[in-house]
């Protein structure tokens with residue numbers, strides 16, 4: 466058997482981190498070498514080939530820079546990344562050839578396909594809006610997935626020369642029309658009982674297409690996380706979105 470990939474998990478006690486720990490322990494080709502939580506010294510991850518970060522938006526970027534310095538590939542599921550923080554990672558990686566960082570707002574395969582399908586359809590519909598629905602313990606809104614979805618939809622519409630979705634609203638109670646992500650309206654629901662869900666609504670005169678994805682359990686993210694761990698080392702530089710490992714990018 467070829468050598469196993471040594472893996473460190475950051476945020477190991479969290480909802481996602483604890484599920485990731487079990488998935489890594491269950492994979493024959495992976496070896497769990499470190500589990501870290503808030504307050505732990507990041508140098509414990511330096512012996513890993515790949516670190517997986519499911520922490521909190523406030524710390525994920527500094528974790529990634531420290532891991533790049535240590536020459537460790539990183540698979541990042543934590544949300545909260547914007548264009549500036551991604552650009553800083555891209556610049557850092559330019560000085561560390563061979564190191565790969567994968568940031569994916571959603572590792573559930575169905576969610577990645579839902580985003581890709583929505584981007585393909587978006588240029589053919591007059592109206593499009595995104596609704597994301599999550600458990601009430603989530604700290605960020607809208608979800609990273611919804612922002613990634615809206616950005617892909619907006620890019621597809623711009624490339625096709627399609628204008629904004631029609632909207633006659635001139636009077637609005639703050640927030641009633643959701644957040645504006647690159648011109649696409651995104652609405653966030655927080656409800657006990659939910660895990661992670663997204664609907665993309667596309668409308669034309671007389672018809673509606675609804676693309677919906679549901680993660681009922683955090684195990685849904687594990688095949689994508691493990692795919693990322695196995696492939697990040699052969700994707701040096703920054704990769705944003707699991708779609709690039711599924712030939713959908």
Ligand SMILES: NC(=O)C1=CN([C@@H]2O[C@H](COP(=O)(O)OP(=O)(O)OC[C@H]3O[C@@H](n4cnc5c(N)ncnc54)[C@H](OP(=O)(O)O)[C@@H]3O)[C@@H](O)[C@H]2O)C=CC1
Pocket residue numbers: 475476477478479480481482501502503504505519520521522524541542543544545569570571572573609686
């Ligand atoms: N990409 C994807 O597919 C998915 C992404 N996510 C994202 O993953 C992130 C985590 O979600 P979730 O697991 O639900 O959140 P949790 O709050 O359950 O877990 C976060 C964990 O990170 C720990 N932590 C905080 N600071 C540090 C640090 N500096 N170093 C190491 N660990 C730290 C927390 O510890 P403590 O509580 O002690 O502070 C906690 O255990 C979120 O951004 C979420 O949006 C979630 C699901 C899927």
Ligand SMILES: O=C(O)C1=N[C@H](C(=O)O)C[C@H](O)C1
Pocket residue numbers: 544570571599603604607608609610611660661662
């Ligand atoms: O916090 C969560 O739970 C999730 N976060 C990610 C996001 O913000 O998109 C992925 C998934 O939706 C679950």
